[in-house]
Amino acid sequence: MEQTTLNNDIHVKLVEKFGEKVTAVSEPYGLLTFVTYTDVIHNVLLHLKNELNFNFLTDITAVHYPEKDHGIAVVYHLNNMVERVRIRVKVFIAEKHPTIPTATTIWKAANWMERETYDFFGVKFEGHPDLRRILNMDDLGVHPMLKQYPLEDPNRVDKKDEFFGR
Protein backbone atom coordinates (compact mmCIF):
# COMPACT_ATOMS: atom_id res chain seq x y z
CA MET A 1 0.00 0.00 0.00
CA GLU A 2 3.00 2.21 0.53
CA GLN A 3 3.55 2.04 -3.19
CA THR A 4 0.16 3.61 -3.87
CA THR A 5 0.70 6.69 -1.70
CA LEU A 6 4.12 7.14 -3.27
CA ASN A 7 2.54 6.91 -6.71
CA ASN A 8 -0.11 9.40 -5.63
CA ASP A 9 2.58 11.86 -4.57
CA ILE A 10 4.32 11.53 -7.92
CA HIS A 11 1.02 11.94 -9.73
CA VAL A 12 0.17 15.12 -7.76
CA LYS A 13 3.61 16.60 -8.40
CA LEU A 14 3.40 15.85 -12.12
CA VAL A 15 -0.04 17.41 -12.45
CA GLU A 16 1.17 20.47 -10.51
CA LYS A 17 3.95 20.97 -13.03
CA PHE A 18 2.38 19.89 -16.32
CA GLY A 19 -1.36 20.24 -15.67
CA GLU A 20 -3.49 18.90 -18.48
CA LYS A 21 -0.53 17.47 -20.30
CA VAL A 22 -0.56 14.52 -17.91
CA THR A 23 -3.54 12.37 -18.89
CA ALA A 24 -4.91 8.85 -18.63
CA VAL A 25 -3.21 8.16 -15.32
CA SER A 26 -3.59 4.57 -14.23
CA GLU A 27 -1.82 2.08 -12.03
CA PRO A 28 -1.87 -1.37 -13.64
CA TYR A 29 -0.16 -3.86 -11.32
CA GLY A 30 1.16 -1.07 -9.12
CA LEU A 31 3.11 0.65 -11.88
CA LEU A 32 2.16 4.31 -12.34
CA THR A 33 1.37 4.90 -16.02
CA PHE A 34 0.42 8.11 -17.74
CA VAL A 35 0.14 9.53 -21.22
CA THR A 36 1.71 12.80 -22.32
CA TYR A 37 2.39 14.63 -25.58
CA THR A 38 5.31 15.15 -27.93
CA ASP A 39 5.65 18.89 -27.17
CA VAL A 40 6.34 18.31 -23.48
CA ILE A 41 7.85 14.80 -23.40
CA HIS A 42 11.39 16.14 -23.22
CA ASN A 43 10.53 18.37 -20.27
CA VAL A 44 8.54 15.61 -18.56
CA LEU A 45 11.49 13.23 -18.77
CA LEU A 46 13.90 15.94 -17.59
CA HIS A 47 11.60 16.79 -14.69
CA LEU A 48 11.21 13.13 -13.75
CA LYS A 49 14.97 12.69 -13.82
CA ASN A 50 16.09 15.84 -12.04
CA GLU A 51 13.26 16.66 -9.63
CA LEU A 52 11.54 13.34 -8.96
CA ASN A 53 14.69 11.21 -8.86
CA PHE A 54 13.88 8.83 -11.70
CA ASN A 55 17.55 8.68 -12.54
CA PHE A 56 17.57 5.44 -14.50
CA LEU A 57 16.16 4.84 -17.97
CA THR A 58 15.12 1.20 -18.02
CA ASP A 59 13.70 0.94 -21.50
CA ILE A 60 12.28 2.67 -24.53
CA THR A 61 10.05 0.80 -26.93
CA ALA A 62 6.93 1.30 -29.02
CA VAL A 63 3.56 -0.35 -29.62
CA HIS A 64 1.50 -0.16 -32.79
CA TYR A 65 -2.29 0.24 -32.60
CA PRO A 66 -3.38 0.40 -36.26
CA GLU A 67 -7.01 1.26 -35.44
CA LYS A 68 -6.15 4.41 -33.48
CA ASP A 69 -5.69 7.94 -34.81
CA HIS A 70 -2.34 8.33 -33.18
CA GLY A 71 -1.37 4.77 -33.77
CA ILE A 72 2.13 4.48 -32.39
CA ALA A 73 2.73 4.59 -28.67
CA VAL A 74 6.30 5.27 -27.61
CA VAL A 75 6.73 3.79 -24.14
CA TYR A 76 9.37 4.83 -21.63
CA HIS A 77 10.08 2.86 -18.48
CA LEU A 78 11.96 4.78 -15.79
CA ASN A 79 13.24 3.59 -12.46
CA ASN A 80 13.87 5.49 -9.24
CA MET A 81 16.53 3.27 -7.69
CA VAL A 82 16.60 5.08 -4.35
CA GLU A 83 12.91 4.83 -3.52
CA ARG A 84 12.45 1.69 -5.61
CA VAL A 85 9.64 3.02 -7.78
CA ARG A 86 9.11 2.47 -11.45
CA ILE A 87 7.07 4.64 -13.78
CA ARG A 88 5.79 4.22 -17.34
CA VAL A 89 5.36 7.19 -19.68
CA LYS A 90 3.54 6.88 -22.99
CA VAL A 91 3.32 9.21 -25.93
CA PHE A 92 0.91 8.51 -28.78
CA ILE A 93 2.11 9.80 -32.14
CA ALA A 94 0.60 9.79 -35.61
CA GLU A 95 1.57 6.88 -37.80
CA LYS A 96 2.03 9.11 -40.85
CA HIS A 97 4.50 11.49 -39.23
CA PRO A 98 6.00 9.53 -36.37
CA THR A 99 8.36 12.09 -34.88
CA ILE A 100 9.23 12.64 -31.24
CA PRO A 101 12.11 14.49 -29.53
CA THR A 102 15.05 12.31 -28.61
CA ALA A 103 15.94 11.35 -25.06
CA THR A 104 19.63 10.87 -25.87
CA THR A 105 20.36 14.32 -24.44
CA ILE A 106 19.03 13.12 -21.06
CA TRP A 107 20.35 9.56 -20.99
CA LYS A 108 23.06 8.14 -23.24
CA ALA A 109 21.40 4.74 -22.86
CA ALA A 110 18.55 6.02 -25.02
CA ASN A 111 20.77 5.93 -28.10
CA TRP A 112 20.44 2.26 -29.04
CA MET A 113 16.96 1.92 -27.58
CA GLU A 114 15.77 4.67 -29.93
CA ARG A 115 17.63 3.15 -32.85
CA GLU A 116 15.88 -0.14 -32.15
CA THR A 117 12.50 1.60 -31.95
CA TYR A 118 13.23 3.41 -35.22
CA ASP A 119 14.30 0.16 -36.85
CA PHE A 120 11.15 -1.72 -35.90
CA PHE A 121 8.47 1.00 -35.87
CA GLY A 122 9.88 3.83 -37.97
CA VAL A 123 9.66 6.34 -35.14
CA LYS A 124 11.91 9.29 -35.98
CA PHE A 125 13.61 10.66 -32.90
CA GLU A 126 14.43 14.30 -33.62
CA GLY A 127 17.90 15.29 -32.54
CA HIS A 128 19.19 11.72 -32.33
CA PRO A 129 22.91 11.77 -33.22
CA ASP A 130 22.93 8.59 -35.29
CA LEU A 131 19.48 7.34 -36.23
CA ARG A 132 20.21 4.24 -38.30
CA ARG A 133 18.78 0.75 -38.33
CA ILE A 134 20.39 -1.44 -35.73
CA LEU A 135 19.22 -5.06 -35.85
CA ASN A 136 17.80 -5.33 -39.37
CA MET A 137 19.72 -4.86 -42.58
CA ASP A 138 19.98 -1.32 -43.88
CA ASP A 139 18.03 -1.86 -47.12
CA LEU A 140 15.07 -3.68 -45.54
CA GLY A 141 12.71 -0.89 -46.61
CA VAL A 142 9.96 -1.56 -44.05
CA HIS A 143 9.62 -1.29 -40.29
CA PRO A 144 8.74 -4.88 -39.52
CA MET A 145 7.04 -4.63 -36.12
CA LEU A 146 4.16 -2.60 -37.56
CA LYS A 147 1.06 -4.75 -37.52
CA GLN A 148 0.45 -4.65 -41.28
CA TYR A 149 3.49 -6.82 -41.93
CA PRO A 150 2.73 -10.53 -41.53
CA LEU A 151 5.13 -12.89 -39.84
CA GLU A 152 5.27 -15.49 -42.59
CA ASP A 153 5.40 -15.10 -46.33
CA PRO A 154 1.71 -14.45 -47.18
CA ASN A 155 1.92 -16.60 -50.31
CA ARG A 156 2.60 -19.79 -48.40
CA VAL A 157 -0.42 -22.04 -48.01
CA ASP A 158 0.95 -24.38 -45.35
CA LYS A 159 1.80 -21.74 -42.77
CA LYS A 160 -0.84 -19.11 -42.29
CA ASP A 161 -0.81 -16.67 -39.41
CA GLU A 162 -4.31 -17.61 -38.28
CA PHE A 163 -3.10 -21.09 -37.45
CA PHE A 164 -0.88 -19.48 -34.86
CA GLY A 165 -3.38 -17.24 -33.14
CA ARG A 166 -3.39 -13.95 -34.94
Added chain:
Amino acid sequence: MNHNHPVFTDNDPQEELVTLNLGPTHPATHGVFQNVLQMDGERIVSGVSTVGYIHRAFEKIAEHRPFYQITPLTDRLNYCSSPINNMGWHMTVEKLLKIEMPKRVDYLRVIIMELSRIADHIICNTIIGQDTGATTTFLYLFQFREHIYEIFEEVCGARLTTNIGRIGGFERDFNEVAFTKINKFLKEFPVALKEFENLLNRNRIFIDRTAGVAEVGKETALDYGWTGPLLRATGIDYDVRVSDPYSSYQDFDFEVPVGTSGDIYDRYLVRNEEMWQSLRIIEQSLEKLKSEPKGIFHADVPEFYLPPKQEVYNNMEALIYHFKIVMGEIDAPKAEIYHAVEGGNGELGFYLINDGGRTPYRLHFRRPSFINYQMFAPMSEGMLLSDAIINMSSMNIIAGELDA
Protein backbone atom coordinates in the same frame (compact mmCIF):
# COMPACT_ATOMS: atom_id res chain seq x y z
CA MET B 1 33.42 8.84 -20.81
CA ASN B 2 35.85 11.40 -22.08
CA HIS B 3 35.73 11.26 -25.83
CA ASN B 4 38.67 13.60 -26.13
CA HIS B 5 40.93 11.07 -24.49
CA PRO B 6 44.48 11.70 -25.73
CA VAL B 7 45.63 9.14 -28.21
CA PHE B 8 49.23 8.13 -27.66
CA THR B 9 51.09 7.26 -30.79
CA ASP B 10 54.04 4.98 -31.03
CA ASN B 11 55.96 7.72 -32.86
CA ASP B 12 54.95 6.06 -36.06
CA PRO B 13 56.13 8.22 -38.96
CA GLN B 14 53.11 7.14 -40.97
CA GLU B 15 50.18 9.25 -39.97
CA GLU B 16 47.44 7.18 -41.48
CA LEU B 17 45.22 4.95 -39.36
CA VAL B 18 44.60 1.30 -39.99
CA THR B 19 41.04 0.03 -40.25
CA LEU B 20 40.61 -3.24 -38.42
CA ASN B 21 37.52 -5.41 -38.72
CA LEU B 22 37.22 -7.08 -35.35
CA GLY B 23 34.58 -9.62 -36.10
CA PRO B 24 31.87 -10.67 -36.97
CA THR B 25 33.50 -14.04 -36.32
CA HIS B 26 36.76 -13.15 -34.67
CA PRO B 27 38.08 -15.96 -32.48
CA ALA B 28 38.86 -13.56 -29.64
CA THR B 29 35.36 -12.21 -29.23
CA HIS B 30 33.36 -15.31 -28.18
CA GLY B 31 30.30 -14.63 -30.30
CA VAL B 32 29.08 -12.80 -33.35
CA PHE B 33 30.18 -9.23 -32.73
CA GLN B 34 31.54 -6.83 -35.28
CA ASN B 35 33.51 -3.74 -34.39
CA VAL B 36 35.15 -1.68 -37.10
CA LEU B 37 38.10 -0.09 -35.37
CA GLN B 38 40.41 2.69 -36.44
CA MET B 39 43.79 1.71 -35.10
CA ASP B 40 46.85 3.81 -34.43
CA GLY B 41 49.41 1.11 -33.84
CA GLU B 42 48.06 -0.94 -30.95
CA ARG B 43 45.71 1.81 -29.79
CA ILE B 44 42.08 2.14 -30.77
CA VAL B 45 41.24 5.62 -32.01
CA SER B 46 37.58 5.05 -32.65
CA GLY B 47 35.19 2.18 -33.14
CA VAL B 48 31.77 1.46 -34.52
CA SER B 49 29.80 -1.55 -33.29
CA THR B 50 27.56 -3.40 -35.70
CA VAL B 51 24.99 -5.66 -34.11
CA GLY B 52 22.17 -7.80 -35.45
CA TYR B 53 24.04 -10.68 -37.07
CA ILE B 54 21.89 -13.26 -35.30
CA HIS B 55 18.68 -11.26 -35.06
CA ARG B 56 15.77 -13.71 -35.09
CA ALA B 57 12.77 -11.36 -34.70
CA PHE B 58 11.66 -12.84 -31.38
CA GLU B 59 9.35 -9.94 -30.63
CA LYS B 60 7.52 -10.41 -33.93
CA ILE B 61 7.33 -14.18 -33.51
CA ALA B 62 6.06 -13.74 -29.94
CA GLU B 63 3.06 -11.80 -31.26
CA HIS B 64 2.00 -14.95 -33.10
CA ARG B 65 2.56 -17.59 -30.46
CA PRO B 66 0.49 -18.54 -27.40
CA PHE B 67 2.17 -17.96 -24.02
CA TYR B 68 3.50 -21.52 -23.77
CA GLN B 69 5.28 -21.36 -27.09
CA ILE B 70 7.14 -18.20 -26.08
CA THR B 71 9.20 -19.99 -23.42
CA PRO B 72 11.49 -21.63 -26.02
CA LEU B 73 12.14 -18.19 -27.49
CA THR B 74 13.36 -16.90 -24.13
CA ASP B 75 15.79 -19.85 -23.94
CA ARG B 76 17.64 -18.36 -26.83
CA LEU B 77 18.14 -14.90 -25.37
CA ASN B 78 20.88 -15.40 -22.82
CA TYR B 79 21.61 -19.02 -23.60
CA CYS B 80 24.24 -19.23 -20.88
CA SER B 81 21.55 -18.97 -18.20
CA SER B 82 18.33 -19.86 -19.97
CA PRO B 83 16.42 -21.04 -16.84
CA ILE B 84 16.43 -17.45 -15.54
CA ASN B 85 14.84 -16.27 -18.79
CA ASN B 86 12.29 -19.11 -18.80
CA MET B 87 11.25 -18.44 -15.24
CA GLY B 88 11.27 -14.69 -15.75
CA TRP B 89 8.77 -15.19 -18.56
CA HIS B 90 6.67 -17.63 -16.52
CA MET B 91 6.60 -15.21 -13.60
CA THR B 92 5.53 -12.40 -15.93
CA VAL B 93 2.53 -14.44 -17.05
CA GLU B 94 1.79 -15.53 -13.47
CA LYS B 95 1.85 -11.90 -12.38
CA LEU B 96 -0.55 -11.07 -15.21
CA LEU B 97 -2.88 -13.90 -14.17
CA LYS B 98 -2.43 -13.07 -10.46
CA ILE B 99 -1.44 -16.62 -9.60
CA GLU B 100 -0.39 -17.14 -5.99
CA MET B 101 2.63 -19.41 -6.04
CA PRO B 102 3.28 -22.01 -3.34
CA LYS B 103 6.47 -21.29 -1.37
CA ARG B 104 7.97 -24.64 -2.28
CA VAL B 105 7.81 -23.80 -6.00
CA ASP B 106 9.43 -20.44 -5.33
CA TYR B 107 12.29 -22.09 -3.45
CA LEU B 108 12.78 -24.74 -6.14
CA ARG B 109 12.90 -21.95 -8.72
CA VAL B 110 15.42 -20.04 -6.65
CA ILE B 111 17.70 -23.09 -6.60
CA ILE B 112 17.57 -23.42 -10.38
CA MET B 113 17.98 -19.68 -10.98
CA GLU B 114 20.98 -19.41 -8.67
CA LEU B 115 22.58 -22.46 -10.28
CA SER B 116 22.19 -20.82 -13.68
CA ARG B 117 23.63 -17.59 -12.31
CA ILE B 118 26.67 -19.55 -11.17
CA ALA B 119 26.91 -21.19 -14.62
CA ASP B 120 26.72 -17.77 -16.24
CA HIS B 121 29.39 -16.26 -14.01
CA ILE B 122 31.64 -19.31 -14.43
CA ILE B 123 31.66 -18.72 -18.17
CA CYS B 124 32.40 -15.03 -17.84
CA ASN B 125 35.10 -15.22 -15.19
CA THR B 126 36.95 -18.21 -16.59
CA ILE B 127 36.98 -16.53 -19.98
CA ILE B 128 38.51 -13.39 -18.51
CA GLY B 129 41.21 -15.71 -17.19
CA GLN B 130 41.53 -17.36 -20.58
CA ASP B 131 41.83 -14.04 -22.39
CA THR B 132 44.53 -12.83 -20.04
CA GLY B 133 46.48 -15.98 -20.79
CA ALA B 134 45.53 -18.30 -17.94
CA THR B 135 44.11 -21.46 -19.52
CA THR B 136 44.45 -23.42 -16.28
CA THR B 137 41.69 -21.52 -14.49
CA PHE B 138 39.36 -22.11 -17.40
CA LEU B 139 39.95 -25.84 -17.32
CA TYR B 140 39.61 -26.09 -13.52
CA LEU B 141 36.28 -24.36 -13.12
CA PHE B 142 34.55 -25.00 -16.41
CA GLN B 143 33.69 -28.61 -15.61
CA PHE B 144 31.34 -27.36 -12.91
CA ARG B 145 29.18 -25.80 -15.56
CA GLU B 146 28.83 -29.34 -16.85
CA HIS B 147 27.70 -30.47 -13.37
CA ILE B 148 25.09 -27.71 -13.30
CA TYR B 149 23.82 -28.81 -16.71
CA GLU B 150 23.54 -32.35 -15.37
CA ILE B 151 21.26 -31.01 -12.63
CA PHE B 152 19.12 -29.21 -15.23
CA GLU B 153 19.02 -32.42 -17.24
CA GLU B 154 17.71 -34.26 -14.20
CA VAL B 155 15.00 -31.64 -13.60
CA CYS B 156 13.76 -30.95 -17.13
CA GLY B 157 15.60 -33.24 -19.53
CA ALA B 158 17.46 -30.53 -21.41
CA ARG B 159 20.80 -28.87 -20.85
CA LEU B 160 21.43 -25.64 -22.70
CA THR B 161 18.10 -24.41 -24.05
CA THR B 162 16.21 -25.78 -21.11
CA ASN B 163 12.57 -24.73 -21.59
CA ILE B 164 12.37 -25.49 -17.88
CA GLY B 165 9.14 -25.28 -15.90
CA ARG B 166 5.63 -24.30 -16.82
CA ILE B 167 3.38 -21.33 -16.24
CA GLY B 168 2.40 -22.08 -12.66
CA GLY B 169 5.38 -24.15 -11.57
CA PHE B 170 7.45 -27.08 -12.80
CA GLU B 171 6.46 -29.89 -15.14
CA ARG B 172 7.46 -32.49 -12.53
CA ASP B 173 8.90 -32.66 -9.06
CA PHE B 174 12.66 -32.79 -8.53
CA ASN B 175 13.71 -36.42 -8.16
CA GLU B 176 16.13 -37.80 -5.59
CA VAL B 177 18.97 -37.87 -8.10
CA ALA B 178 18.55 -34.14 -8.67
CA PHE B 179 18.82 -33.36 -4.97
CA THR B 180 21.82 -35.69 -4.66
CA LYS B 181 23.49 -33.87 -7.54
CA ILE B 182 22.72 -30.46 -6.04
CA ASN B 183 24.19 -31.52 -2.70
CA LYS B 184 27.25 -32.97 -4.42
CA PHE B 185 27.68 -29.70 -6.30
CA LEU B 186 27.38 -27.67 -3.09
CA LYS B 187 30.13 -29.78 -1.56
CA GLU B 188 32.54 -29.81 -4.48
CA PHE B 189 32.11 -26.40 -6.05
CA PRO B 190 33.33 -24.23 -3.13
CA VAL B 191 36.64 -26.12 -3.12
CA ALA B 192 37.14 -25.50 -6.82
CA LEU B 193 36.01 -21.88 -6.60
CA LYS B 194 38.46 -21.29 -3.76
CA GLU B 195 41.22 -22.80 -5.88
CA PHE B 196 40.15 -20.63 -8.82
CA GLU B 197 40.35 -17.53 -6.64
CA ASN B 198 43.74 -18.59 -5.31
CA LEU B 199 45.01 -18.81 -8.86
CA LEU B 200 43.76 -15.40 -9.99
CA ASN B 201 42.84 -13.02 -7.17
CA ARG B 202 46.38 -12.09 -6.13
CA ASN B 203 48.03 -13.10 -9.38
CA ARG B 204 50.41 -10.31 -10.42
CA ILE B 205 49.95 -10.84 -14.15
CA PHE B 206 46.17 -10.99 -13.84
CA ILE B 207 46.03 -7.81 -11.74
CA ASP B 208 48.35 -5.99 -14.14
CA ARG B 209 46.11 -6.91 -17.05
CA THR B 210 42.79 -6.07 -15.38
CA ALA B 211 43.12 -3.54 -12.54
CA GLY B 212 42.60 0.02 -13.70
CA VAL B 213 41.62 -1.10 -17.19
CA ALA B 214 38.30 0.15 -18.55
CA GLU B 215 37.36 2.01 -15.39
CA VAL B 216 33.81 3.27 -15.35
CA GLY B 217 32.33 5.74 -12.89
CA LYS B 218 28.92 5.44 -11.26
CA GLU B 219 27.43 8.36 -13.17
CA THR B 220 28.57 7.07 -16.55
CA ALA B 221 27.30 3.58 -15.80
CA LEU B 222 23.86 4.88 -14.84
CA ASP B 223 23.80 7.18 -17.83
CA TYR B 224 24.44 4.25 -20.15
CA GLY B 225 21.80 2.12 -18.47
CA TRP B 226 24.16 -0.52 -17.11
CA THR B 227 22.70 -3.11 -14.76
CA GLY B 228 23.86 -6.31 -13.15
CA PRO B 229 27.43 -7.10 -12.10
CA LEU B 230 28.76 -4.32 -14.36
CA LEU B 231 26.79 -1.66 -12.49
CA ARG B 232 27.56 -3.19 -9.11
CA ALA B 233 31.27 -3.15 -9.92
CA THR B 234 31.06 0.64 -10.15
CA GLY B 235 29.70 0.78 -6.60
CA ILE B 236 25.91 0.96 -6.99
CA ASP B 237 24.08 -1.74 -5.06
CA TYR B 238 21.21 -2.19 -7.50
CA ASP B 239 19.98 -5.76 -7.68
CA VAL B 240 16.46 -6.61 -8.86
CA ARG B 241 16.37 -9.52 -6.40
CA VAL B 242 16.54 -6.97 -3.58
CA SER B 243 14.84 -3.89 -4.97
CA ASP B 244 11.91 -5.73 -6.57
CA PRO B 245 11.87 -9.18 -4.96
CA TYR B 246 10.29 -11.95 -7.02
CA SER B 247 9.99 -15.67 -6.34
CA SER B 248 10.31 -15.11 -2.55
CA TYR B 249 13.84 -13.68 -2.68
CA GLN B 250 12.85 -11.56 0.32
CA ASP B 251 13.00 -14.73 2.46
CA PHE B 252 16.71 -15.17 1.86
CA ASP B 253 19.69 -13.70 3.60
CA PHE B 254 22.36 -12.70 1.12
CA GLU B 255 24.64 -9.80 0.35
CA VAL B 256 24.91 -7.70 -2.78
CA PRO B 257 28.63 -7.33 -3.47
CA VAL B 258 29.78 -4.01 -4.92
CA GLY B 259 33.07 -2.81 -6.33
CA THR B 260 34.62 0.64 -6.29
CA SER B 261 36.18 1.59 -9.61
CA GLY B 262 34.19 -0.44 -12.12
CA ASP B 263 37.32 -1.77 -13.80
CA ILE B 264 37.70 -5.31 -15.11
CA TYR B 265 39.24 -6.54 -11.87
CA ASP B 266 36.25 -5.27 -9.87
CA ARG B 267 33.80 -6.90 -12.25
CA TYR B 268 35.68 -10.16 -11.83
CA LEU B 269 35.60 -9.87 -8.04
CA VAL B 270 31.91 -8.94 -7.96
CA ARG B 271 31.03 -11.98 -10.06
CA ASN B 272 33.11 -14.26 -7.87
CA GLU B 273 31.47 -12.95 -4.71
CA GLU B 274 28.05 -13.36 -6.33
CA MET B 275 28.83 -17.02 -6.88
CA TRP B 276 29.53 -17.40 -3.15
CA GLN B 277 26.28 -15.61 -2.36
CA SER B 278 24.40 -17.85 -4.79
CA LEU B 279 25.76 -20.88 -2.97
CA ARG B 280 24.50 -19.37 0.29
CA ILE B 281 21.06 -18.85 -1.23
CA ILE B 282 20.91 -22.43 -2.53
CA GLU B 283 21.87 -23.79 0.90
CA GLN B 284 19.19 -21.70 2.60
CA SER B 285 16.69 -22.77 0.00
CA LEU B 286 17.41 -26.47 0.58
CA GLU B 287 17.02 -25.83 4.31
CA LYS B 288 13.67 -24.08 3.80
CA LEU B 289 12.42 -26.88 1.57
CA LYS B 290 12.62 -29.28 4.51
CA SER B 291 9.80 -27.45 6.30
CA GLU B 292 7.59 -27.23 3.19
CA PRO B 293 5.01 -29.93 2.38
CA LYS B 294 6.49 -32.48 0.02
CA GLY B 295 5.32 -33.12 -3.50
CA ILE B 296 4.07 -29.64 -4.38
CA PHE B 297 5.69 -28.51 -7.60
CA HIS B 298 3.03 -26.31 -9.18
CA ALA B 299 0.27 -23.92 -8.22
CA ASP B 300 -3.27 -25.23 -8.17
CA VAL B 301 -4.51 -23.46 -11.31
CA PRO B 302 -5.95 -26.09 -13.67
CA GLU B 303 -7.06 -23.47 -16.19
CA PHE B 304 -3.47 -22.30 -16.77
CA TYR B 305 -1.20 -25.20 -15.79
CA LEU B 306 -0.90 -28.05 -18.30
CA PRO B 307 -2.46 -31.24 -16.82
CA PRO B 308 -0.37 -34.44 -16.68
CA LYS B 309 -0.52 -36.57 -19.83
CA GLN B 310 -2.04 -39.50 -17.91
CA GLU B 311 -5.08 -37.40 -17.10
CA VAL B 312 -5.34 -35.85 -20.55
CA TYR B 313 -5.87 -39.32 -22.01
CA ASN B 314 -8.36 -40.49 -19.36
CA ASN B 315 -10.23 -37.45 -18.10
CA MET B 316 -12.49 -35.17 -20.13
CA GLU B 317 -11.88 -32.06 -17.95
CA ALA B 318 -8.14 -32.44 -18.26
CA LEU B 319 -8.40 -32.89 -22.03
CA ILE B 320 -10.43 -29.69 -22.34
CA TYR B 321 -7.94 -27.73 -20.26
CA HIS B 322 -5.05 -29.18 -22.19
CA PHE B 323 -6.61 -28.18 -25.49
CA LYS B 324 -7.50 -24.68 -24.31
CA ILE B 325 -4.05 -24.02 -22.87
CA VAL B 326 -2.19 -25.33 -25.92
CA MET B 327 -4.39 -23.33 -28.29
CA GLY B 328 -3.97 -20.19 -26.19
CA GLU B 329 -7.65 -19.99 -25.26
CA ILE B 330 -6.98 -19.02 -21.65
CA ASP B 331 -8.80 -16.16 -19.93
CA ALA B 332 -6.01 -13.70 -19.35
CA PRO B 333 -6.91 -10.16 -18.25
CA LYS B 334 -6.48 -7.35 -20.76
CA ALA B 335 -3.58 -5.55 -19.19
CA GLU B 336 -0.03 -4.42 -19.61
CA ILE B 337 2.71 -5.46 -17.31
CA TYR B 338 6.42 -5.00 -16.79
CA HIS B 339 8.27 -7.67 -14.88
CA ALA B 340 12.00 -7.73 -14.30
CA VAL B 341 14.32 -10.42 -13.04
CA GLU B 342 18.02 -10.27 -12.24
CA GLY B 343 19.54 -12.15 -15.15
CA GLY B 344 23.12 -13.30 -15.41
CA ASN B 345 24.26 -9.94 -16.74
CA GLY B 346 21.64 -7.46 -15.59
CA GLU B 347 18.01 -6.54 -15.40
CA LEU B 348 16.07 -8.73 -17.79
CA GLY B 349 12.64 -7.15 -18.30
CA PHE B 350 9.50 -8.42 -19.98
CA TYR B 351 7.02 -5.79 -21.16
CA LEU B 352 3.84 -7.63 -22.05
CA ILE B 353 0.62 -6.18 -23.41
CA ASN B 354 -2.27 -8.60 -23.50
CA ASP B 355 -5.44 -7.70 -25.36
CA GLY B 356 -7.35 -10.88 -24.53
CA GLY B 357 -6.30 -12.67 -27.71
CA ARG B 358 -4.51 -15.98 -27.93
CA THR B 359 -1.15 -14.37 -28.19
CA PRO B 360 0.45 -11.28 -26.66
CA TYR B 361 -0.47 -8.05 -28.42
CA ARG B 362 3.08 -6.91 -27.87
CA LEU B 363 6.00 -8.42 -26.02
CA HIS B 364 9.22 -6.54 -25.57
CA PHE B 365 12.36 -7.89 -23.95
CA ARG B 366 14.55 -5.46 -22.06
CA ARG B 367 17.79 -7.23 -22.78
CA PRO B 368 20.69 -6.27 -20.55
CA SER B 369 23.39 -7.31 -23.03
CA PHE B 370 21.94 -5.02 -25.69
CA ILE B 371 21.90 -2.01 -23.39
CA ASN B 372 25.23 -2.75 -21.70
CA TYR B 373 27.01 -3.26 -25.01
CA GLN B 374 26.40 0.19 -26.45
CA MET B 375 29.11 1.61 -24.23
CA PHE B 376 31.73 -0.76 -25.62
CA ALA B 377 32.76 1.28 -28.67
CA PRO B 378 32.99 4.69 -26.93
CA MET B 379 34.84 3.25 -23.94
CA SER B 380 37.35 1.49 -26.20
CA GLU B 381 38.66 4.79 -27.53
CA GLY B 382 42.25 5.23 -26.46
CA MET B 383 42.46 1.65 -25.22
CA LEU B 384 44.92 -1.01 -26.31
CA LEU B 385 43.37 -3.64 -28.56
CA SER B 386 44.31 -6.42 -26.15
CA ASP B 387 42.62 -4.53 -23.29
CA ALA B 388 39.49 -4.03 -25.37
CA ILE B 389 39.30 -7.79 -25.89
CA ILE B 390 39.30 -8.56 -22.16
CA ASN B 391 36.96 -5.63 -21.62
CA MET B 392 34.49 -7.30 -23.92
CA SER B 393 34.88 -10.63 -22.13
CA SER B 394 34.32 -8.97 -18.78
CA MET B 395 31.11 -7.33 -20.01
CA ASN B 396 29.69 -10.82 -20.55
CA ILE B 397 27.86 -9.89 -23.73
CA ILE B 398 25.85 -12.84 -25.01
CA ALA B 399 25.16 -12.57 -28.74
CA GLY B 400 21.74 -14.19 -28.48
CA GLU B 401 20.56 -11.63 -25.99
CA LEU B 402 22.21 -8.76 -27.83
CA ASP B 403 20.32 -9.41 -31.05
CA ALA B 404 17.11 -11.07 -29.84
